[in-house]
Amino acid sequence: MKIKNYSLCEVPIQWEERNVTAIKGPGGKWMIPPEAKESMDRSKIGLKGPLKTPIAAGHPSMNLLLRKTFDLYANVRPCVSIEGYKTPYTDVDLVTIRENTEGEYSGIEHVIVDGVVQSIKLITEQASRRIAEYAFEYARNNQRSSVTAVHKANIMRMSDGLFLRKCREVAENYKDVKFTEMYLDTVCLNMVQDPTQFDVLVMPNLYGDILSDLCAGLIGGLGVTPSGNIGANGVAIFESVHGTAPDIAGKDLANPTALLLSAVMMLRHMGLHADAKKIETACYDTIRDKKVLTKDLGGNSKCSEFTTEICRRVQDMD
Amino acid sequence: QIFLLWKSLILGQLILGNFFAFQVHTVTLIPGDGIGPEISTAVMKIFEAAKVPIQWEERNVTAIKGPGGKWMIPPEAKESMDRSKIGLKGPLKTPIAAGHPSMNLLLRKTFDLYANVRPCVSIEGYKTPYTDVDLVTIRENTEGEYSGIEHVIVDGVVQSIKLITEQASRRIAEYAFEYARNNQRSSVTAVHKANIMRMSDGLFLRKCREVAENYKDVKFTEMYLDTVCLNMVQDPTQFDVLVMPNLYGDILSDLCAGLIGGLGVTPSGNIGANGVAIFESVHGTAPDIAGKDLANPTALLLSAVMMLRHMGLHADAKKIETACYDTIRDKKVLTKDLGGNSKCSEFTTEICRRVQDMD
Numbered sequence: 297m298k299i300k301n302y303s304l305c306e307v308p309i310q311w312e313e314r315n316v317t318a319i320k321g322p323g324g325k326w327m328i329p330p331e332a333k334e335s336m337d338r339s340k341i342g343l344k345g346p347l348k349t350p351i352a353a354g355h356p357s358m359n360l361l362l363r364k365t366f367d368l369y370a371n372v373r374p375c376v377s378i379e380g381y382k383t384p385y386t387d388v389d390l391v392t393i394r395e396n397t398e399g400e401y402s403g404i405e406h407v408i409v410d411g412v413v414q415s416i417k418l419i420t421e422q423a424s425r426r427i428a429e430y431a432f433e434y435a436r437n438n439q440r441s442s443v444t445a446v447h448k449a450n451i452m453r454m455s456d457g458l459f460l461r462k463c464r465e466v467a468e469n470y471k472d473v474k475f476t477e478m479y480l481d482t483v484c485l486n487m488v489q490d491p492t493q494f495d496v497l498v499m500p501n502l503y504g505d506i507l508s509d510l511c512a513g514l515i516g517g518l519g520v521t522p523s524g525n526i527g528a529n530g531v532a533i534f535e536s537v538h539g540t541a542p543d544i545a546g547k548d549l550a551n552p553t554a555l556l557l558s559a560v561m562m563l564r565h566m567g568l569h570a571d572a573k574k575i576e577t578a579c580y581d582t583i584r585d586k587k588v589l590t591k592d593l594g595g596n597s598k599c600s601e602f603t604t605e606i607c608r609r610v611q612d613m614d
Numbered sequence: 615q616i617f618l619l620w621k622s623l624i625l626g627q628l629i630l631g632n633f634f635a636f637q638v639h640t641v642t643l644i645p646g647d648g649i650g651p652e653i654s655t656a657v658m659k660i661f662e663a664a665k666v667p668i669q670w671e672e673r674n675v676t677a678i679k680g681p682g683g684k685w686m687i688p689p690e691a692k693e694s695m696d697r698s699k700i701g702l703k704g705p706l707k708t709p710i711a712a713g714h715p716s717m718n719l720l721l722r723k724t725f726d727l728y729a730n731v732r733p734c735v736s737i738e739g740y741k742t743p744y745t746d747v748d749l750v751t752i753r754e755n756t757e758g759e760y761s762g763i764e765h766v767i768v769d770g771v772v773q774s775i776k777l778i779t780e781q782a783s784r785r786i787a788e789y790a791f792e793y794a795r796n797n798q799r800s801s802v803t804a805v806h807k808a809n810i811m812r813m814s815d816g817l818f819l820r821k822c823r824e825v826a827e828n829y830k831d832v833k834f835t836e837m838y839l840d841t842v843c844l845n846m847v848q849d850p851t852q853f854d855v856l857v858m859p860n861l862y863g864d865i866l867s868d869l870c871a872g873l874i875g876g877l878g879v880t881p882s883g884n885i886g887a888n889g890v891a892i893f894e895s896v897h898g899t900a901p902d903i904a905g906k907d908l909a910n911p912t913a914l915l916l917s918a919v920m921m922l923r924h925m926g927l928h929a930d931a932k933k934i935e936t937a938c939y940d941t942i943r944d945k946k947v948l949t950k951d952l953g954g955n956s957k958c959s960e961f962t963t964e965i966c967r968r969v970q971d972m973d
Binding site (some may be wrong): 392400410418419451452454482485487488510511513516518 | 742743744758760762764765766767769770772773774775776777778779780781787806810811812813814815817834839840841843844845846847848861864865866867869870871872873875876879
């Protein structure tokens with residue numbers, strides 16, 4: 297469906313489809329198929345739909361594998377209120393930038409004695425500087441006015457303290473972008489009362505996990521939220537973050553908005569701004585008009601009908 | 615003869631009844647700093663107007679150095695609390711460069727305040743994007759991510775340790791289910807990230823499940839923290855009692871306070887071992903308006919109402935809570951933060967008036 301959209305829009309993109317189901321490599325280690333890796337290393341840009349969570353499959357989650365394979369260190373979620381898709385909030389326009397390689401998700405845990413468990417949170421200077429630099433670059437490149445570091449350095453003085461220090465250091469090189477700091481609990485308290493006060497937010501892993509989902513909720517949920525993962529070596533994978541929805545799979549009932557907006561984000565990343573604007577506008581206009589909406593958006597149109605409507609608007613713009 | 619016997623029985627009952635009705639409970643009052651004293655005064659006035667059988671014992675908790683050089687709360691404060699078991703506390707200044715740890719932390723450790731309880735109920739007349747919030751966050755307040763154990767591994771690499779114990783997890787779970795049962799709540803949801811933190815949150819979750827087995831009258835569910843946040847801002851009415859480890863509780867309790875209007879209207883209670891319970895407003899000291907009769911005493915008042923319920927004084931609690939809610943709903947006498955331009959004393963007087971009218 298997405299492909300149809302893009303070719304009608306005459307976006308200069310050719311798609312190379314790949315499967316990322318984990319396979320066992322030579323050393324017995326789980327890895328993504330070499331054809332997938334080769335393609336991504338060459339194209340540098342990926343667009344990804346939802347992946348099944350493997351239960352008792354023996355291998356780790358594919359999302360985790362992808363993250364490790366391409367060192368996807370920054371998870372970026374722009375959250376913008378969608379006119380026509382009503383939520384308690386109308387003017388959300390913020391971006392969460394989450395450090396996605398370390399922090400609370402290092403996976404290092406031990407049983408100390410029976411009944412006492414410790415979980416280790418790791419913060420490094422390198423990862424903190426890298427995510428801070430990405431956040432400020434993003435702000436600059438996307439004409440965002442401020443970056444807020446979200447932390448709990450009053451409680452976790454060393455770890456979050458290190459993260460905060462790196463943010464402050466990087467901020468020195470971006471005087472054109474306003475830098476502020478805020479405790480995570482204060483951010484949440486304020487976010488649900490007035491999300492318009494926020495712009496770009498940068499934070500360690502767990503806080504990013506929470507805040508990115510909180511913010512997705514403000515604009516209507518995972519079905520309409522785009523997401524991008526930035527890796528080292530220029531790799532970037534854009535993806536919808538909702539589930540595979542097996543109950544409606546294959547029935548032409550799905551809502552492609554999240555994946556489409558992720559693709560729009562991808563186009564902007566690639567510098568194809570006019571195409572991005574065109575498709576995004578067509579999508580937003582369709583939702584605002586409320587004539588052709590998928591079930592989750594409150595309508596009773598099919599996925600293909602919703603898609604065709606967006607295509608029509610796109611073509612009308614030429 | 616039978617008539618005389620009956621009469622003396624009635625008289626006996628009346629005397630006994632009056633005795634119990636007039637049993638006065640002592641509560642340790644910690645006014646706090648900034649606006650603390652004036653909002654405490656407001657609460658005392660309202661309690662007096664409602665004729666609540668409470669006598670206040672004011673104490674200061676500014677940290678002092680004990681014999682061994684260790685920071686502690688003043689012995690008079692500790693003695694009072696150990697005796698009364700119930701405390702009401704206003705906001706405390708955060709000490710910067712004072713040399714001693716935060717008083718809140720000291721109180722927590724002194725009385726083993728292991729459960730932080732925040733009921734979040736939408737306030738009619740105080741408009742937020744949500745109208746029917748009615749949930750309670752119960753936060754484990756002694757361990758988890760706030761153990762304070764951190765190390766520099768090598769230059770540029772820091773580790774922070776999160777500690778989860780079977781004992782603390784079981785204790786908070788038991789408190790949550792008891793609370794649900796005692797307050798006619800239908801469900802308890804354990805909030806966690808056990809998919810990522812398998813051992814630590816896994817242990818927490820297991821204890822919740824075990825305790826749930828003893829409370830079949832309360833529905834038990836589990837939900838990932840990120841999913842809770844995603845759903846909370848879309849439909850908070852799906853939640854009832856939520857129980858979780860320290861950091862998640864820190865976040866969620868503030869998120870939920872935001873749903874109903876912020877820290878200025880949110881009550882809070884801390885439950886400790888040995889029957890101690892300290893109820894407190896969780897906003898700041900607001901030094902910019904301190905002493906100017908501008909403060910809003912709602913948060914402290916609703917915390918005091920929570921305290922009355924904890925003590926079993928349900929009728930008094932209902933009376934004062936209703937008077938407070940009615941005042942806010944009517945919108946005629948509101949403090950500035952609630953959208954009006956009345957003084958703290960005027961807002962207080964209005965609530966007192968309503969309370970007296972109810973008698």
